[in-house]
Amino acid sequence: xxxxxxxxxxxxxxxxxxxxxxxxxxxxxxYRLRGELGFVxxxxxxxxxxYGLALLTYTLLPLPETPLLRCSTQQLVPFQFVGxxxxxxxxxxxxxxxxxxxxLFNVALFVPLGMFARHLFRRGxxxxxxxxxxxSLFIECTQRTxxxxxxxxxxxxxDVDDLLANTAGAPVGWLLAPVLALLPGQQVADPxxxxxxxxxxxLFGMLLDLTAWWLTSSLVTLMIVVVLFxxxxxxxxxxxxxxxxxxxxxxVFFLVIPLRGNGASLGQRIVRLRPVRMDGTxxxxxxxxxxxxxxxxxxxxxxxxxxxxxxxxxxxxxxxxAIRTKEHRGLSAKWSGLRMTDDRTKVETVTEIxxxxxxx
Numbered sequence: 567x568x569x570x571x572x573x574x575x576x577x578x579x580x581x582x583x584x585x586x587x588x589x590x591x592x593x594x595x596x597y598r599l600r601g602e603l604g605f606v607x608x609x610x611x612x613x614x615x616x617y618g619l620a621l622l623t624y625t626l627l628p629l630p631e632t633p634l635l636r637c638s639t640q641q642l643v644p645f646q647f648v649g650x651x652x653x654x655x656x657x658x659x660x661x662x663x664x665x666x667x668x669x670l671f672n673v674a675l676f677v678p679l680g681m682f683a684r685h686l687f688r689r690g691x692x693x694x695x696x697x698x699x700x701x702s703l704f705i706e707c708t709q710r711t712x713x714x715x716x717x718x719x720x721x722x723x724x725d726v727d728d729l730l731a732n733t734a735g736a737p738v739g740w741l742l743a744p745v746l747a748l749l750p751g752q753q754v755a756d757p758x759x760x761x762x763x764x765x766x767x768x769l770f771g772m773l774l775d776l777t778a779w780w781l782t783s784s785l786v787t788l789m790i791v792v793v794l795f796x797x798x799x800x801x802x803x804x805x806x807x808x809x810x811x812x813x814x815x816x817x818v819f820f821l822v823i824p825l826r827g828n829g830a831s832l833g834q835r836i837v838r839l840r841p842v843r844m845d846g847t848x849x850x851x852x853x854x855x856x857x858x859x860x861x862x863x864x865x866x867x868x869x870x871x872x873x874x875x876x877x878x879x880x881x882x883x884x885x886x887x888a889i890r891t892k893e894h895r896g897l898s899a900k901w902s903g904l905r906m907t908d909d910r911t912k913v914e915t916v917t918e919i920x921x922x923x924x925x926x
Contacts, residue, residue: 573623580623581616590778594836601757601838601910603770606749610686617678624675625705626713630721637719640710647727672731673738676702680739685746691737698736702729760908767837768888768896768906774833775862779819783812809870816866821858829854830909831862841904853902861898 585592592611596603630636650665658664676698683694706729708714709722746752761767787808794801819832829849830840841849841857849857858864861884869877887897895905 573620573627576623576627577616577620580619581612584615584619585612587781590774590781590836593774597757597836597838599757600754601759602754602761604751604754606751610682610746610749613678614682614686617682621675621679621701621705625709625722629713630717636721638709638721638723640720640724642724642726644726644730646725669727669731672728673735676732676735677739677742680736680741681743681746682739683736684740684743685752689740691740694740695733695737699729699733702732705732758910760910761838763839763894763906763908765889765894767839768894769885771831771833771837771839772862772884772888774836775819775831776833778832779812779815779862779866782819783808783815786815787811812866813870816863816870820861820863820866821855824858825851825854828909829857829904831858834906835909838909839906840909841899841902842907843903844905846907849902849904853904857898857902857904860901861896 593603596607596611600607647665647669651663651669654663654665660666679698679701680694683689683697684691689697706724710720710724712718712720787804790807790811791801791804794803794807823835824831827835828840834840841854843849843853865877865880865884868880884897887900888894891897891900893905899906
């Protein structure tokens, strides 16, 4: 496997792992900042993760084996590439000149950074240039120190011309950033305005509930098991710990949070949905409880008790219900006398008018 392919695979794999770990907080933040998610915006955000890791993998990989390590030198003369270009021009010409191609490659390497900084993070040209300089300096110092002294000497060249070229690429990317605004879905309405309640949004909320439950349970279980394995030599209670943690997390996410809040589960809160009565007023505590038991809390308990066939049927039924029921109410909301609405929609309130007694 060549070095470029290895670096690309490492960047995509690492970016996918980071995207999975950051998925829930990122989605929640996007719904608050943009009012919605958007496919193109999601792809661009994932590209930022892959690109950031690619900067590291393409400049650091492959890692050498210490016995075969060959120490590299450093190039500290600014614009040395100009002299190299003139020296190689008689042999390679202009377009084929390796010195020019290397310089232009290093400029192009940081063009995406400038585009992302302006389009996604709304940074000015000065800040973008400083970020480009800082990122390039970090990479060059990492190379110069042998990955921060993990190796006895540098195995990659520290080149001040690379630093200059990378830094120049950032403002070039900033100038080209308006191209990204031409992609569909980049202009969004006021994030405070309600959005239509779609089947896709309902299903996405369910997916977020399951992901939050599984990911949180897995991370907490892992931490507890590592501690117990360290403290107890022959510890064999991993299964019990897993079930207990999953049950506690399900209790918090699918019962406590809905009952203490507006009735919405964690996933529904993220996609900005909430249950209301048919007349638009807030649900009662009994309705919240019924909906949770018939919904995600009941599903999680049956799953922990090992009723795999039942949970599979419920999973399919709730998915179909979110698609086919009127206004995408879903089965648990329908059975509880509720409907779903965008949490930015004004909630009707029932005001009791106190009785008055006339005195003569």
